[in-house]
Amino acid sequence: MKNIFLTAALVTIFAIMLICVFLFANGIPAMKEIGLPEFLLGTDWSPGDVPASFGIYPMILGSISVTLGAVLFGVPIGLLTAVFMAYYCPNGLYKVLKPAVELLAGIPSVVYGFFGLMILVPFVRNLFGGNGNSILTASILLGIMILPTVIGVSESAIRAVPDQYYEGSLALGATHERTVFFTILPAASSGIFTAVVLGIGRAIGETMAVIMVAGNQARMPAGILKGIRTMTANIVLEMGYAADLHRGALIATGVILLLFILFINITFYLLKRRATI
Amino acid sequence: MAKQTSFILKSFVMAATIITFGILLFLIGYILIKGVPYLTPSLFNMSYTSENVSMFPSIINTVLMTLLSLMIAIPFGLFTAIYLVEYAKRGNKLVEIIRLTSETLAGIPSIVYGLFGMLFFVTYLGWGYSILAGSATLSVMILPLIIRTTEEALKSVPDSYREASFGLGAGQLRTVFHIVLPSAVPGILAGVILAIGRIVGETAALIYTAGTVAKLPKDLLSSARTLSVHMYTLSSEGFHTNEAFATAVVLLIIVLLINTVSMVIARKVTKI
Amino acid sequence: MNKEKIKITGIDLYYGDFQALKNINMILPQNKITAFIGPSGCGKTTLLKSLNRMNDLISDCRISGEILLDGQNIYENIDVNLLRKRVGMVFQKPNLFPMSIYDNVAYGPRTHGIRSKVMLDEIVEKSLVRAVIWDEVKDRIKKSALSLSGGQQQRICIARALAVEPEVLLMDEPTSALDPVSTSKIEELVLELKNDYTIIIVTHNMQQAVRVSDKTAFFLLGEIVEYRDTESIFSMPEDKRTEDYITGRFG
Numbered sequence: 001m002k003n004i005f006l007t008a009a010l011v012t013i014f015a016i017m018l019i020c021v022f023l024f025a026n027g028i029p030a031m032k033e034i035g036l037p038e039f040l041l042g043t044d045w046s047p048g049d050v051p052a053s054f055g056i057y058p059m060i061l062g063s064i065s066v067t068l069g070a071v072l073f074g075v076p077i078g079l080l081t082a083v084f085m086a087y088y089c090p091n092g093l094y095k096v097l098k099p100a101v102e103l104l105a106g107i108p109s110v111v112y113g114f115f116g117l118m119i120l121v122p123f124v125r126n127l128f129g130g131n132g133n134s135i136l137t138a139s140i141l142l143g144i145m146i147l148p149t150v151i152g153v154s155e156s157a158i159r160a161v162p163d164q165y166y167e168g169s170l171a172l173g174a175t176h177e178r179t180v181f182f183t184i185l186p187a188a189s190s191g192i193f194t195a196v197v198l199g200i201g202r203a204i205g206e207t208m209a210v211i212m213v214a215g216n217q218a219r220m221p222a223g224i225l226k227g228i229r230t231m232t233a234n235i236v237l238e239m240g241y242a243a244d245l246h247r248g249a250l251i252a253t254g255v256i257l258l259l260f261i262l263f264i265n266i267t268f269y270l271l272k273r274r275a276t277i
Numbered sequence: 278m279a280k281q282t283s284f285i286l287k288s289f290v291m292a293a294t295i296i297t298f299g300i301l302l303f304l305i306g307y308i309l310i311k312g313v314p315y316l317t318p319s320l321f322n323m324s325y326t327s328e329n330v331s332m333f334p335s336i337i338n339t340v341l342m343t344l345l346s347l348m349i350a351i352p353f354g355l356f357t358a359i360y361l362v363e364y365a366k367r368g369n370k371l372v373e374i375i376r377l378t379s380e381t382l383a384g385i386p387s388i389v390y391g392l393f394g395m396l397f398f399v400t401y402l403g404w405g406y407s408i409l410a411g412s413a414t415l416s417v418m419i420l421p422l423i424i425r426t427t428e429e430a431l432k433s434v435p436d437s438y439r440e441a442s443f444g445l446g447a448g449q450l451r452t453v454f455h456i457v458l459p460s461a462v463p464g465i466l467a468g469v470i471l472a473i474g475r476i477v478g479e480t481a482a483l484i485y486t487a488g489t490v491a492k493l494p495k496d497l498l499s500s501a502r503t504l505s506v507h508m509y510t511l512s513s514e515g516f517h518t519n520e521a522f523a524t525a526v527v528l529l530i531i532v533l534l535i536n537t538v539s540m541v542i543a544r545k546v547t548k549i
Numbered sequence: 550m551n552k553e554k555i556k557i558t559g560i561d562l563y564y565g566d567f568q569a570l571k572n573i574n575m576i577l578p579q580n581k582i583t584a585f586i587g588p589s590g591c592g593k594t595t596l597l598k599s600l601n602r603m604n605d606l607i608s609d610c611r612i613s614g615e616i617l618l619d620g621q622n623i624y625e626n627i628d629v630n631l632l633r634k635r636v637g638m639v640f641q642k643p644n645l646f647p648m649s650i651y652d653n654v655a656y657g658p659r660t661h662g663i664r665s666k667v668m669l670d671e672i673v674e675k676s677l678v679r680a681v682i683w684d685e686v687k688d689r690i691k692k693s694a695l696s697l698s699g700g701q702q703q704r705i706c707i708a709r710a711l712a713v714e715p716e717v718l719l720m721d722e723p724t725s726a727l728d729p730v731s732t733s734k735i736e737e738l739v740l741e742l743k744n745d746y747t748i749i750i751v752t753h754n755m756q757q758a759v760r761v762s763d764k765t766a767f768f769l770l771g772e773i774v775e776y777r778d779t780e781s782i783f784s785m786p787e788d789k790r791t792e793d794y795i796t797g798r799f800g
Contacts, residue, residue: 001450002364008356009375012424015417016378022396023389080293088290097298099540104301106532108478110509111525115304117512144300151297177283205386207481208509232388232481239485254392258385265384366608437644444603445657445713446634456646
């Protein structure tokens with residue numbers, strides 16, 4: 001019976017190996033054929049042209065810009081909300097707000113995307129001009145979507161700070177706010193960092209919601225009020241009809257996305273290990 | 278001076294909180310107001326036509342897809358967690374590797390799972406766009422979640438239970454199945470419910486594995502769209518905005534149900 | 550009369566690099582109560598747990614030497630589960646399973662293959678009677694065991710241990726988590742049980758050792774300092790360290 005359990009565990013390892021094997025086996029030949037520098041740094045993505053060009057640099061920049069935007073919107077608001085949850089929220093209210101945050105986490109990304117499409121896109125269009133499908137819109141939407149992650153993880157980090165810190169600071173005559181912001185938050189910084197990294201992971205991997213609001217033009221970013229296409233969007237939008245090298249290039253886009261995530265996770269893992277040593 | 282800083286900081290905290298929950302309230306209110314009036318009985322017709330975009334087949338597909346994915350993922354996830362917590366010795370290299378891989382698996386975006394599912398289940402195994410390929414993909418996707426929550430649940434069972442069982446001459450296996458697992462059930466269930474939430478909300482991993490056919494499936498190899506995929510198709514086609522709102526209402530209700538159930542279970546866990 | 554039930558020869562036990570037991574030699578007589586006393590961390594619980602191999606559960610624990618149960622080495626060619634059936638254990642804190650009283654007591658017999666309802670009923674009742682708890686719980690043996698008081702729970706634990714019909718009963722500070730009234734009930738019970746079982750009890754409570762045990766072993770830093778009849782060890786300790794300990798000068 002022990003062996004059955006062990007087998008199950010090995011299947012888990014096997015699954016991730018399989019994911020890597022299949023993606024790499026299908027993506028790397030395409031990268032080779034296109035040429036790695038041309039693929040990663042080429043600024044032109046026109047799979048329909050003769051000869052076709054497959055440069056995903058615009059999409060890489062697209063993913064990075066909406067992710068940064070999401071962090072810019074989501075982290076401050078999320079962190080401050082977490083502070084509220086941990087240090088300002090009356091008990092009765094907490095019983096309502098905590099499930100509300102979980103609800104925010106449970107809402108499917110299509111619903112977020114649809115909300116973005118119906119509300120945020122016209123909002124940005126009316127307020128800032130342009131057609132509304134833009135880096136800004138996608139950033140705001142992704143910022144909302146990473147809120148529950150940021151709130152949840154930072155809140156538990158803040159709560160993990162020993163009470164003595166709080167009492168010690170108050171005993172020195174510091175105000176509640178000063179204590180929370182200058183004593184508790186620094187003490188919780190490693191957990192808050194985790195929250196940010198998880199938020200980044202969620203933002204960069206998000207697909208459906210972004211497609212619905214980002215405009216999806218495969219071109220170099222031209223300003224925050226202009227549309228952009230992310231790597232994730234590139235895959236979903238074109239996989240349906242892609243063939244041959246085009247299809248290979250899309251899978252290769254997935255490989256790059258996977259590498260991005262692995263890079264973030266490993267860096268995070270190493271930093272965290274260094275912090276605990 | 279200190280008073281002013283305090284006031285400003287406090288205002289920021291309040292403003293952020295109001296924004297967060299304001300958005301949530303607005304989102305839910307907006308979708309309910311726009312969607313509820315279009316929740317007509319015809320949207321729950323047995324079959325989907327281009328005039329009447331019934332969501333009923335998609336609901337059935339979602340249920341099927343959920344059950345099938347859980348049937349694949351739960352045994353593997355449960356057994357892996359049992360191995361990690363009850364059998365593997367501490368400091369075991371394999372445990373490290375499994376933990377690292379399952380953490381990595383957890384961080385991979387769903388579109389990458391979708392690509393993998395398309396390459397492996399759809400093309401390599403030749404299952405085509407199908408419920409089977411979709412469920413298989415989703416089960417790989419939820420595996421890390423199940424493993425992690427089950428691990429937590431098993432770890433929270435007091436060691437004194439295990440000691441008592443061993444002390445009576447029970448073997449490892451009997452101890453696991455008769456003592457540890459029953460005590461861990463609520464925690465495991467909470468993980469399963471989270472997984473259901475992910476399955477129901479998933480779109481990106483399904484478009485190129487299960488496809489978008491809006492009919493009731495004939496068998497497991499039929500292509501079928503789940504409710505989330507249905508909603509995506511409706512909203513991206515742009516002809517059925519009202520129906521998309523109605524679908525969003527149904528999705529929200531499902532999420533609300535799932536969250537409530539998991540909260541009730543979580544409360545039970547902390548009681549023990 | 551004093552038949553050897555357990556014979557311990559040259560036991561050394563390590564947790565990683567730490568030596569918890571140093572060259573332990575002793576004979577535990579049948580149908581007697583032997584008390585292990587000594588300050589925390591002296592190795593008394595460790596030795597107790599070696600007797601039914603509960604130390605196997607600790608991954609970096611190594612043991613050398615010989616422990617014979619009725620002449621048979623328990624660290625060689627033996628089914629650990631059967632050993633633990635013969636050598637039962639009661640733990641420091643009551644550790645009942647989150648099930649009914651009945652299921653708790655029946656867990657052991659079921660583990661060892663008894664399925665018949667009639668037999669199980671009989672075993673459960675007999676064990677609860679032996680543990681002098683039957684009258685208190687007979688009306689609610691199908692109810693959760695966790696609703697009972699600490700002292701009652703501990704007596705159910707004893708009943709649970711008795712239900713597998715052990716020959717030896719190991720008790721690891723069985724009353725340390727209980728109030729005085731429950732403690733004296735357990736002590737009475739232990740004295741009763743001695744007629745049928747060989748009992749080894751670890752205790753921090755010197756009076757308890759005096760009250761219940763026939764023989765007492767005093768442990769210090771992983772060694773046995775003194776092991777003699779309880780009466781003589783407490784009235785005329787031979788070793789200065791024993792005297793210091795039992796008169797409360799340290800530990």
